[in-house]
Amino acid sequence: MGFFNEFKTFIIKGNAIDLAVGIVIGAAFGGVVTSLVTNIIMPPIGFLLGGVDFSNLAITLQSQIPKGGTHPLTNTLLPEGLPAVVIGYGKFINAVIALLIQGFAIFLVVKVINRLKREPIVEPVPIVPPPPTKEQLLLTEIRDLLARR
Numbered sequence: 001m002g003f004f005n006e007f008k009t010f011i012i013k014g015n016a017i018d019l020a021v022g023i024v025i026g027a028a029f030g031g032v033v034t035s036l037v038t039n040i041i042m043p044p045i046g047f048l049l050g051g052v053d054f055s056n057l058a059i060t061l062q063s064q065i066p067k068g069g070t071h072p073l074t075n076t077l078l079p080e081g082l083p084a085v086v087i088g089y090g091k092f093i094n095a096v097i098a099l100l101i102q103g104f105a106i107f108l109v110v111k112v113i114n115r116l117k118r119e120p121i122v123e124p125v126p127i128v129p130p131p132p133t134k135e136q137l138l139l140t141e142i143r144d145l146l147a148r149r
Helices: 001-013 013-050 088-117 134-148
Strands: 058-064 083-087
Touching: 001 013, 013 088
Parallel strands: none
Antiparallel strands: 058 083
């Protein structure tokens, strides 16, 4: 029963539950940010750059193979209807911008949380030395008398 009790303790701990909640909210947040980048941020940027739609930017290495097409290097016959070979760098640009926005948003959240957790700065109270004892006063008088001789 020790293994199951240990597992139960682990699951009930706040850290595991907080992690699970964070993953679910993070996934939802990722979808929102992806939509924000794709539908709100990139269209105006594309418009300012002359009507470029970043999601459609790509380099086509090989278009769809027509019937009876041959491989460009081996010159062998290829089956009909193979999909085009495309490097979709526009979608990659969208993903990088989404990552930057998510990173910045998380940075702001962590900054606010750290500010809330920060303990107030307490000014140190100056230490006032205790008044001298009778012995110290007597010794001071003796020292002063000896110094005058």
